[in-house]
Amino acid sequence: MALSRLPAYVRPTKLTGGEIGHYWELPHWARPIKDPKTGKLTPAMRHGQACPVQSETLGADLAVVHAKAETLNAALREWRRGEMGAGxxxxxxxxxxxxxxxxxxxxxxxxxxxxxxxxxxxxxxxxxxxxxxxxxxxxxxxxxxxxxxxxxxxxxxxxxxxxxxxxxxxxxxxxxxxxxxxxxxxGVKENPFKGMGLKSTAAAGNRETSRAEYNLYRETARKLGFQSMATAAALCFECCQRVWDAFGFEDPDGVERRGIEWAGYQPGVAISLIQSKTGNPVVLPLSIDVAGIGDEPGERVSLYPELEEELARSRAVVAAGAEVIVLEERSGKKYKERRMSSVHRRICTEAGLPKDMTFTGFRHGGITEIGDAGEDDVRAVSGHKTLAVTQIYNKASAEKARRIGAARREHIAALGGEIAK
The missing domain is CATH 1.10.150 (DNA polymerase; domain 1)
Structure with a gap:
């Protein structure tokens, strides 16, 4: 048996006298968590069980090193997968x-x-x-x-x-x-957690992002070279998309279809979306024809110019054969959640934006803006199945989506006028 390649999580270390020893070290996700106030260490938990192994010295004998490491790795693997079982x-x-x-x-x-x-x-x-x-x-x-x-x-x-x-x-x-x-x-006959008077929603959740914050975020993202993040923010804010749909994060179960594709985008006409959570298709009109007054000719007005500006910028930098709109610049592939979170925090820090500004806040901000524009039923854009505010089901339609877009533009224009005063 070849012993030249060390098992996982084993690292060599130089001992006193120059001899090479070996140390088996827990990966970061399995290490005890330290309480910053008390300094107390709490074991990492998986599937209701504490991590059964600890980092330890294995010695210098490679045969012993391999034998001990394989035993430790097997226990770690069993714990991580939840194979230790309730029994x-x-x-x-x-x-x-x-x-x-x-x-x-x-x-x-x-x-x-x-x-x-x-x-x-x-x-x-x-x-x-x-x-x-x-x-x-x-x-x-x-x-x-x-x-x-x-x-x-x-x-x-x-x-x-x-x-x-x-x-x-x-x-x-x-x-x-x-x-x-x-x-x-x-052996459980009663539920002590009933009747506790819990609120169905927490008092403080993800705060909605304002349009001013949204604009600053996109500007900063572009300056840092993350056009993809600016476009994703636009998809969440303007189209009220969920984060995992905008980025096309992989569904662990392989059931939901995630990611917004270029094939569903017609510049100046419409963009097709599928809400993976509900399965509801949404077609968002991107412009509206406004009739002229008197002898003046009519005109076509863009309902989502900020969104289309970001889409045009992304289209100019991604590969011609790309299917999904939001792709990471450095790899040309879909973002991983951890990478997205890291880049998002970097953009917020650079822009001086609030620390509690989450990417989910863009969707919340867009839906809030629709409400501020006087529309309670956002399902024609958001893809929700039911109308939570009034509990009355109203059919979502393309016409209603056009009306929402027009109302938002009027609201934004009025807001700009107030700021200019």
Whole structure:
């Protein structure tokens, strides 16, 4: 067996006397998390379980190094994939209950992002210490968690952030409701997370981005050489698109069709969009014919000039055969979420824009602007299935989309006049 190539996560290090030793080091995503206030280390969590291994010295003997490293890597891989299973947890514990729930169709039917968010909250709860020096919540028996424990847990979590605390309690409510339904398996007969008076939405969410911030963002993105980010911002703000649709992020389940394609864009005429979350197709008219007054001839007015300016700039720099509109400059491929987030933060910092300005805020800003223009029903642009404001279903149409576009232009023009005064 060739031992020249070291196993994953093994690095050589020079020992005293010049001998070469080896060290197995946890990858960054599996390392303990340090509390900046107390300095306390909390193990990384996956699938409701703490990381079972730690970084350690392997010695100088290559045969031993390979044997130990393979064992460590196997344990790390099993933990990362969630293959340790609920059976290896204390049956009936909170950690066991979460692991059991993640095997249920009730959980697996959710979309990948929802499953990921739920897992993160469950992992946080499993590791959470309700009282200093006491075992974490994950080791408590789920059937022993009552309303008093639930209220205290919520109170402590709110100290770390009201938004996360609310979501965590909502996830617990889902889990305990399903567990009580299957009480012969879980031992849970009541749901202590019901009737907590939780708000359905957190008080502070993603703030909407104003048109002034949107304009500055696009200008700065172009200056830094990220035309793709300026175009993506325009697609989110003007077309009210979700971030993953504008960037075409890969759907982990391979079900949703994401990404806005050049084939659906007709300059000055319309742009075709598909809302991946709802599956609703949207055709957004880009211009409107305005009749002349008296003997004056009519004219065609652009409804989304900022959007078409960015599309034209992108079209001039991307490869002729590119199918998707937003592609990263350095690779010519779709953005990865982490890369997009990094570039977005760089643009905001350079422009002096608020730290809480998220890319989702562009969509929120566009929808808010439509409301400010006097239109409550945005479904003809946003692709929503229902009208949340009035709970009345009104058919979305191309004509309504034209009216929304015209109203927005009038609103923007009026806003510009007020600023000039």
């Amino acid at each position: 290896k947890l204390a049956e009936g514990s909170v950690a066991w209950l979460f692991a059991w729930y993640r095997d249920q169709e009730r959980f697996t039917k959710n979309k990948a992002k929802t499953r990921k968010d739920y897992r993160a909250l469950m992992d946080m709860l499993v590791a959470f210490e309700t009282k200093a020096g006491q075992p974490p919540l994950g080791k408590r028996m789920a059937s022993k968690v009552d309303a008093t424990v639930a209220d205290k847990l919520y109170s402590k979590l709110k100290d770390k952030g009201a938004r996360q605390a609310t979501y965590a309690m909502q996830v617990c409510r889902l889990v305990w409701t399903w567990a009580a339904r299957h009480h012969r398996i879980t």
